[in-house]
Amino acid sequence: MKRFLLPIFFIINALAFKASAQQYVLSGRITDAKNQPISFASVYIRNSTYGTTTNEEGIYKFNLSPGTYDLIYRYVGYRERVQRVVINDKEERRDLQLEDETFQLNTVTLASDKRNADTAAAIILRKVIAKREYYLNEIKSYGCAIYVKGVQKLISAPKSLLKSGVSTVLDLDSNGRGILYQSETLSSFNYQSPDKVKEEMIASRVAGITPTFSYNKASDLGANFYNNIFTIEGLSSNGFVSPIAHNAFKYYNYKLVGKTVTNGRTIDKISLWPKGLGDHAFEGDIYIVEGDWRIYSVNLRLTNRTNKLNLVDTMLISQQYVAVQDSTWMPVSIQYDYSGKVFGFKFQGYYLGVYNNYRFNVQQKPGFFNGEILKIDTIANTKNEDYWVKTRPIPLTQQEARDYQKKDSIAAVQKSGPYLDSLQKSKNQFLILPYIVFGFTSTSRDNKDSLYVFPFNQTLFYNTVEGVGVNLKARYSTTSDDLKTFSISPAIRYGFGNKLFNANVQASYLYNPFNASQFFINAGSDVIDLNNVGTRSLFFNTLSTLLSNNNYVKYYRSEFLSGGYRRELSNGIMFNGSLTYARRTQMYNNSYNHIFKAKNREYTSNNPLAPPGTPADDRSFLFPQHEALTLNTSVKFTFDQKYITRPTGKVYLPSAYPTLTVNYRKAFSGILGADADYDFVSLDISQDKIRTGLLGYSAFKVNTGTFFTKKALYFMDYNHFLGNQGTTFDPTYIGSFHFLPFYQFSAPSFYLEAHYQHNFAGALLNRIGFIRKLKLEEIIGVNYLTERSNMNYSEAYVGLQRFVFRVDYGISYAGNSKYMQGFRIFYGIR
Structure with a gap:
């Protein structure tokens, strides 16, 4: 229990998430010279790692104990300001106006041509690149508290669709605008060099339609431009070259815009853009601290035109670093802004991360970094509105607050009995076209029970062994309150050509979703492919047989009883074992129908080893009817297995290393009359x-x-x-x-x-x-x-x-x- 209390304590103290009698609210609004709000400006206390960010309306909020504080106000493109604030025994409001940052070139460069400015930028960048690896490996371990906020808005929609009821479903105004999605999470995050991370999500809130991509966890926003390649999951199959990568000059053009002095530090602003289309490079600005030759902040953009992005048209990445301990600089905020257009719907949104309470050289207990990169608390999504009002570091805008209230009200209605009954009836409605390809699913209103009927294209089939056939199959599953799942899948199969009836049932019991512990049993009879790793589905084999006389799949009959067990023995080690007893019988072609008769092509024998030219009605010998008692075991090793622990179970993530699987199969002869005898x-x-x-x-x-x-x-x-x-x-x-x-x-x-x-x-x-x-x-x-x-x-x-x-x-x-x-x-x- 202490392991979970400690990060919660840090989060509460770092972000002042819990107001008390000794704390008072410091709030204000940050604007520019034209009195326009500056969204997402950083506000933090000097000589601490406690900070926040303004919302879209430029409003910020702190909970502070009585005392004297030096607050730093900062945003890319504006002059940094420091203001002393005294908190006594009442709330304080400090509105602030930031001036545009003025970057000036020195006299020599101003009197020169563009190449000199480029040369000056190159000199600076070479010094930064020379120190890249030092800053990349400077911090061996750290912990911090992270607040992540996400918002997606629809800014316009086709009028024809708005009239058809889409606006009501998406809760849009008359112009097709509205918030589609909101989320916010609070987490404790730990890192250890070179690549070990662990996040514990303490609180989570989501409202609206889940977008096609999401960066809700802290590691999703772990941008580090000191790496050579910058990757954004889901945005592109390729990475992007960092502006300070070891080979950055191969991909970028640079220009020194100018210099400015902020709190005794000289900051260089350098514009950059790709040398060519398709270079997987950014465009925008990077700000460098002279002397230290480190990143001060970035404001970089990716576009679909240059970078061939998925899902969005543009992505803007903004990141700000501050000195949090002596000469140690860390990000205090990072933001991904995106926009795009799909079928006439224009959308935009952002994900914003605020970092607080950095702790360096954290000594974790052995086994702390065990592959679990994210653990979601069982009560993370149960926090009420009062909790979020007290704890969120970034105040909601009026629009966001209204949207939450509206969606909370809708959610309350959606939990009522009449609504759930209506929803269940609607979602369980049988539709012909989806059923043909995808099957039909019916679920209970609490989603704990479900019935799935396999699609029609797997139900009616034709092959030369069985002729026209019917393969009826369904699956029923139920999940208990303690997350144990029982599933049963009966099937019956009948071929009108060979007049053979088969029936079987498969059942499984998943009793521990946190280590994939499962028992399963299969019994009955079935017509099975002689190739046990699979050839063509019933659907495709039907098409190729009837349309082009290609009866590719070869079958035999099996009457069987099988039982097995699966379990994760340890993280990254998965065991599977099964024991099967089966009577196996050779089958022959009985039907030779077709829709289109292919020229110079005849059906082939159901014996796959029969020589070419063997007639389709061949009865040649492949194997005698026999019994087999077979043990199948396998152990799969996934090295450096990463996973997420959710309240409902364990989610395995792809490993950065190869997986190794050892299989052993043995047939026992003489037991229950079994004939097969081999070791593989x-x-x-x-x-x-x-x-x-x-x-x-x-x-x-x-x-x-x-x-x-x-x-x-x-x-x-x-x-x-x-x-x-x-x-x-x-x-x-x-x-x-x-x-x-x-x-x-x-x-x-x-x-x-x-x-x-x-x-x-x-x-x-x-x-x-x-x-x-x-x-x-x-x-x-x-x-x-x-x-x-x-x-x-x-x-x-x-x-x-x-x-x-x-x-x-x-x-x-x-x-x-x-x-x-x-x-x-x-x-x-x-």
């Missing part, structure tokens, strides 16, 4: 989204394995691969092939497969003006497979991607001979 082991190393700075990201997978005993091995027990036949393919998994047949390369012995793919994320095409607007991502990749009976199969491909749409062209070789080449397409449906 494999090793898998893989990693997705390896960032490569400005050149996108890579992914790879290497998998190898062998059967070290195989006294009785059947085809479905071979090691199968994720191949592809047909024009469409699924590129969402790095371990897939483009042209590899589904069954012919399945391995009964040693194998090695390797995959590598790189997505340049527009780094190449981004430099071509008319193509840049398409925001295409360039992809290259290679796949490789070798085994004792099929040596050195390889593929190479190039592709273009936009959202979920992708087109690849590739070529494959079997040994030294060309095997196949052509196009492969993907459009989001698997």
Whole structure:
């Protein structure tokens, strides 16, 4: 308990979040020379790390104990001011006007041409770059309190949509304006060099429609321009070059605007802009402290025109540093301002972080940095309005306060029984078109119970083994108050061609969502793909069979009983184990219908190893009916596993390191009449989204394995691969092939497969003006497979991607001979 009380104590004291009889409010309004409010100006107490920021109306507020304070008022582009304030036994108001900062060039530079100003900027920047690594590694550890505020507004909307009721749903005025979203969080944040972070979110409040991207946690706003590459999650697949990166002169033009003296320090203002389109660089201004050669503040902009952004058209990043301890400077505030337009809707918003109460060289207990980067308190979202009035460091604007009140009132209504009944009826309404593709979901009004009916395109099917068939499947799940979840999924399948009925049920019980502890059991019978890693879905196999006579998928029947267990043994170590008993029977083609008869193409045998030209009604032998008792185990190691702990469970985040998976599979013979008898082991190393700075990201997978005993091995027990036949393919998994047949390369012995793919994320095409607007991502990749009976199969491909749409062209070789080449397409449906 003490571990949580300490950060709460710091937050309360740092931000004066808890008013008492000895504290009084200091407030005021900051304006410019024209009496216009200065939004988001920094106000902090000298020789402390206690500060705040004005709101959009230029208003600030402190809770202070009686005493004398020197307040520093500061904002980019304005002259810094220091004012002494005495707090006695009453509230104080101090309005202040900031003057425009005047930056002057020295006489020599003023009398010279532009190149001299550029040379002066270069001299300054080289000194800053020379000290970049020192400042990057100066602080070994620190802790602080952080307040994060987010607001998104709609500033205009198409009038035609406003008339259709959209304005009512979005709560907009007659001009299509209004607040769509508000959020605020209070957190304790800890850092340890080089990259360990831990945040404990004490309070959280959200109102409105959640935006497509969010930076609500402190680490989302952890901008550090002393790094060479600056990344903003979700904004771009590439990073952006810092203006003081070691190679910054390759990407930027600089110009010294001038110098000014503030509180005894000389501040240089330098304008910068990219040398060319597509350079993944900022434009704007950076302010440097002469002598120290450190960042004083930044005001930098990214645009869709230059940087090919996702979701927004512009992003403005403002950051201010202050001396918080001797010569130690840290950010006191950072702000991301954004704007954009989607389907005629114009929006703008910001995320603002205010840092307080820095503590350096914090000695944490062993195990404090355990991979948990964020822990959300169980009562974080239950704080009432009185709490927020006392604790938020930035006062709400009138518009924001009204919006909160309105949405709180709406939320109260939405919790009433009649409303919940009406909402449940509305959201559970059955609609034909969504059901066909996505299925149908019905939930209880408290969202603890749900029923999902699988989509129609997975229900009605055709294949040459079963003919026209029906595969009815549903899933019911229920979650208790203590977060335990039970799920059951019954299914029945009937083929009108072979007149065979199958039924099975799958059930699972998740009893601890904080370590993924789960039991599961499956029982019944089913028609199963001979390739156990998957080939084509029922939907795509139906299309290829009826439209082009390509009956790619080969089936067998299994009557089975299976049980298993999964659990995270320790952070980053996941165990899976299952035991299955099955009777397995070979199946044959029984139906040969088609819609379009393909020329020179006939259906193939359901025996995948039958030689080419074998008739479709082939009854050749693949395996006898037999029983198998099989143990499957795997242990997955995720190194440096990061995660978020929410009140509802644990959320795993991608690791910056490869994952290692060890699999062991054994078939026991002689028990319950089981015939299969083998031992198989494999090793898998893989990693997705390896960032490569400005050149996108890579992914790879290497998998190898062998059967070290195989006294009785059947085809479905071979090691199968994720191949592809047909024009469409699924590129969402790095371990897939483009042209590899589904069954012919399945391995009964040693194998090695390797995959590598790189997505340049527009780094190449981004430099071509008319193509840049398409925001295409360039992809290259290679796949490789070798085994004792099929040596050195390889593929190479190039592709273009936009959202979920992708087109690849590739070529494959079997040994030294060309095997196949052509196009492969993907459009989001698997």
